[in-house]
Amino acid sequence: MDFLDWVRGPLLTLSLFIFVAGVAWRLLALWRLPHRIAPGAPERQPFGTGAALRAAFTRMVPRGGFHPSATLVTVNPYVFHIGLAVVVFGYAPHIAFIRRLTGLSWPAFPDAVMYAAAAATIVSLLMALMFRLSDPVLKRISAADDWITWVVTFLPLVTGMAVIGDPSSTILARDHVVYRDPLAVHLLTLELLLIWFPFGKLMHAFLFLPARMQLATFFGRRGVRS
Numbered sequence: 001m002d003f004l005d006w007v008r009g010p011l012l013t014l015s016l017f018i019f020v021a022g023v024a025w026r027l028l029a030l031w032r033l034p035h036r037i038a039p040g041a042p043e044r045q046p047f048g049t050g051a052a053l054r055a056a057f058t059r060m061v062p063r064g065g066f067h068p069s070a071t072l073v074t075v076n077p078y079v080f081h082i083g084l085a086v087v088v089f090g091y092a093p094h095i096a097f098i099r100r101l102t103g104l105s106w107p108a109f110p111d112a113v114m115y116a117a118a119a120a121t122i123v124s125l126l127m128a129l130m131f132r133l134s135d136p137v138l139k140r141i142s143a144a145d146d147w148i149t150w151v152v153t154f155l156p157l158v159t160g161m162a163v164i165g166d167p168s169s170t171i172l173a174r175d176h177v178v179y180r181d182p183l184a185v186h187l188l189t190l191e192l193l194l195i196w197f198p199f200g201k202l203m204h205a206f207l208f209l210p211a212r213m214q215l216a217t218f219f220g221r222r223g224v225r226s
Contacts, residue, residue: 004184007191015191016101022198023206030207053213076127083121087157090114115164118157125154149200155189162186 088094092108099105109117129150132138162182196202204211 002180004180004187007184007187011191012187015194019194019197023203026198026203027206030210053209072127073131076124076131079120080124080128083117083124084153084157086117087114087121087160090117118161122154122157122161125150125157145200148196149202152189152193152196152200153202156186156193159186159189 086109089098089106090109091114092111095105095108108114132142132146132150159182163186193202197205
């Protein structure tokens with residue numbers, strides 16, 4: 001068993017177990033929190049789950065009226081999240097990896113689209129780091145979680161670029177024989193991300209919708225509808 005076999009064997013199993021168990025533990029802990037009725041909440045015209053869900057999605061688009069200088073800061077997270085989703089779920093070797101784990105598969109994007117999405121995602125992450133380092137407020141409120149989350153998200157993207165050298169169809173056909181060591185490093189960084197995922201801010205992938213619905217309900221009970 002060489003380094004690659006070890007990484008995509010026992011280490012992958014361990015990281016997936018920590019990821020699933022950690023996410024389940026976090027969600028269960030939140031589910032078991034005591035539920036209290038907000039004091040002074042109006043009994044008529046309640047802001048229910050359906051309205052909260054609609055508000056959570058409609059408020060994902062920024063409102064007009066913001067200063068033009070904030071445009072780049074506003075757009076950059078959209079570039080990152082969309083680009084990352086395309087890279088993770090649209091690249092043929094990644095789809096094959098998911099199929100081996102879950103049995104699910106779907107058509108892949110062309111390689112040119114994947115390269116552009118990966119480049120845009122990396123640039124977006126670097127810009128986010130620049131904003132955090134240059135803005136006095138962001139720099140002051142940044143905790144260890146922010147820096148660790150940035151690193152474990154950035155590493156799989158950079159190490160994944162080292163595996164790219166041939167068309168994805170060729171890579172799939174020969175199972176990365178030429179790129180065994182770079183692939184092992186890439187998988188190792190992915191496993192590091194999976195292990196950190198339940199314990200850091202990456203959990204917002206599961207919690208962003210409940211959090212937005214909670215905020216929408218909070219304002220809805222106070223009559224905010226616009």
